[in-house]
Amino acid sequence: MTSVKMSSIEWPAIVKLTQSDELLYLEHQRDWLELACLYQHHFIDTDQLLDSKGQRYLISACPQKIHEDPVGELPQLLRQKQDLPLNEFIKWVQNHAQALGQCCVAKLAFTTISQGIEIVRTLDE
Structure with missing residues (x-):
């Protein structure tokens, strides 16, 4: 696991919080930076970001220290060796749809991670 440069992430992406079935859609890097600033002390080490290529981070x-520079407190993204299997991501999207009150979630299917991320975007509209 190594910390990554933001340029290696293929946007759009989603964030999967361990304690929620809802997925957070991130169109651009700036959406991640905004979320990271707002949520920085609430992330837990099992929360994940998944990019459009299926790369999992x-x-x-953040440590609970107070820094004068808030940018110093932003969470780091740690690239995982294993990409997220498509069938696991399908379950994430189905659980997300169910959490939003959608019906027929078992019929939600797609063949690529980027298609699934697009479904998350449309469900959130």
Whole structure:
């Protein structure tokens, strides 16, 4: 696991919080930076970011220290060796749809991670 440069992430992406079935859609890097700033002390080490290529990143929670520079507190993204299997992501999207009150979630299917991320975007509209 190594910390990544933001340029290696293929946007759009989603964030999967461990304690919620809802997925957070991130269109651009700036959406991640905004979320990271707002949520920085609430992430736990099993929260994940998944990019459009299926690359999985653990969100490394910030230490609870107070820095004068808030940018120093942003969580780090740690690239995982294993990409997220498509069938696991399908379950994430189905659980997300169910959490939003959608019906017929078992019929939600797609063949690529980027298609699934697009479904998350349309469900959130």
